[in-house]
Amino acid sequence: MFRHRFAKLFLFLLLAGLVLVGCVPQSRNETSDAPAASAPVNTEEAAPTAEAAESLTPQQVTENFYNWYLDFMGDRTDGSFTNPLVTGAYHESEYLSAAFVAQVDETIAGFENGGYDPILLAQDIPVSFEVQEPAINGSEATLVMLRYWGGNPDPSPMVVHLVEENGRWLINNVTPFEVPVTEPAIEPETPDAVVQAFYDWYLAYIGDPGSDNFRNPMVDKAYRDAPYLTESFVGHIDELLEAFHSGAYGSGYDPFLCAQDIPTEITPDVTFARNDMASVVVRSSFPNQRVTVDLRPDGASWRISNITCAFDPAGAVTAFYTWYLGTIGDRSSDDFRNPLVDGAYRNQPLLAESWVQTVDETLASFEGGGFDPFLLAQDIPQDFSVDPGVVEGTAVVHLQFGPDCVRHLLVTMDDTGRRIANISEDAGLPDEAPFDESVSTTxxxxxxxxxxxxxxxxxxxxxxxxxxxxxxxxxxxxxxxxxxxxxxxxxxxxxxxSGPPNPExxxxxxxxxxxxxxxxxxxxxxxxxxxxxxxxxxxxxxxxxxxxxxxxxxxxxxxxxxxxxxxxxxxxxxxxxxxxxxxxxxxxxxxxxxxxxxxxx
The missing domain is CATH 2.60.120 (Jelly Rolls)
Known part of the structure; x- marks a missing residue:
């Protein structure tokens, strides 16, 4: 859903640019009508004269430079390919500012294993390009250049920045084309709306991993400026990414997506609200994935304070009980729902099939009354928390029924470690705080x-x-x-x-x-x-x-x-x-x- 909206927005902006300002198509063998440099094939061929370059517009400078740059490379398939980044031929170009040449040098020097072309912002070579008319503001100009790749009719845009120096326009930088991400006109006021707004923004920011529009918010720290996160959670993400970088947690993953790949869609499922806190279970386009997002109130809105991935028993159990208690809702309102009656638990991917069958059989055995086999109680808890179990493949759930009553459940997972296979009472923990008669009750x-x-x-x-x-x-x-x-x-x-402390x-x-x-x-x-x-x-x-x-x-x-x-x-x-x-x-x-x-x- 989000990817489609993003694509439509890009198409609209792209078409608007083509219709309103026009673009000039350039193939690798074409030149513009403006004065142009002869297409050099090596660094010893003459660059355009200063007099000719002075008459060029920002659009013509861009066209002429990239025509020269692509022609200089030659053809990779016939052995004539020459890399201008290796030979340093771009140093001699009359179309580049000294600052941009230095920037390219610095970028190349920073590569260790591989890299990309900082002039094309790509690893591949486009077969042709189109240059749109520039927006000029005094001595600065920007324009969009569309790069076309072999076998793909859709172009990839990038932005070319130019400056006017001594009466001549020079390319001073190239940057990715950024589709503007629209902030919500009205700040979301409910937890699920905040979660939806955050993931809308997050997936739109990433873009398409298969194209040059891809951006990594983990690398450029874009999440730090997201208006949906608490400051403490941002700090936690910083620390987690640093641990990934150091290898302390293995190869790492995206802590917002709870995955290494990027889903096409993320949708809030159920919200469990209590005690000035809310937890939202979200689902993604990945089959059976569930993630728990915690939020805290912030004025009239909410902010995300934690995200729990269902990677282990504690994470999976947290997601299930958030979904279960959120599905039940409030008995005192019209939101109340009984998932045991309507069988909603049967479609819950966090439950093993064997446990679903056990629950079905338990419910069928009740004649007059019974209990909830997920809560092992007849009442509904106000809140819960989850701890990892002492035994591998287990978790302990603490159900808070009141200020003095807590019920502890031992949850055992199946072989995957991500689906509940059994729920029993944890007899090792007390349901009430121990009473000490020596303590005054006054x-x-x-x-x-x-x-x-x-x-x-x-x-x-x-x-x-x-x-x-x-x-x-x-x-x-x-x-x-x-x-x-x-x-x-x-x-x-x-x-x-009084006096100094006695060390003994x-x-x-x-x-x-x-x-x-x-x-x-x-x-x-x-x-x-x-x-x-x-x-x-x-x-x-x-x-x-x-x-x-x-x-x-x-x-x-x-x-x-x-x-x-x-x-x-x-x-x-x-x-x-x-x-x-x-x-x-x-x-x-x-x-x-x-x-x-x-x-x-």
């Missing part, structure tokens, strides 16, 4: 009207505000508020500490701190670095968990009503080596603390 509450959030913590624990105006703190630091949360004995120990004494720290960051994702990344982490849900709020060495973690939650506000909980002890004594007290507090978070306007 809670204190902290409420921030300024930043619109609240949370609960054990009665007796100390919440201490931090001074953020100390020496060395940048004036524009995005952390605008911070608190330490600690048990009373830790608070007392920290308050009584154990390190005592506040186990948790809470920070507020005001700004965009770039401001957030300035504080916490790479934002690529795992996702989780706490009290229906989507969170990103960043695990850092040697054993601390940040839990980042975006304020649902304030796009520029982020609340970040940091755990300094529960997984930190050498802090096991403090962790024993902190572990029972951590999950209830996160699940108590609430946001207000």
């Amino acid at each position: 809670q204190s509450a902290f409420v921030s009207d300024e930043y619109g959030f609240s949370f609960a913590f054990p009665d007796g624990w100390v919440l201490q505000a931090q001074d953020l105006n100390g020496p060395g703190q940048p004036d524009d630091w995005p952390v605008t508020a911070a608190w330490l949360l600690m048990p009373p004995d830790v608070a007392e120990a920290l308050a009584s500490h 004494a154990p390190v005592i720290v506040a186990p948790f701190n809470i920070e507020v960051v005001v700004g965009d994702e770039a401001a957030l990344a300035r504080v916490y670095g790479d934002l690529d982490g795992e996702t989780a849900v706490f009290n229906t709020h989507q969170a990103t968990i960043l695990h850092r060495d040697p054993g601390y973690s940040h839990v980042i939650l975006a304020h649902p009503q304030r796009p520029d506000t982020w609340v970040v909980f940091t755990d300094w002890v529960t997984e930190f080596p050498g802090r096991e004594d403090q962790a024993e007290t902190a572990v029972p507090i951590w999950q209830p603390l996160l699940n108590s978070l609430q946001f207000t306007d």
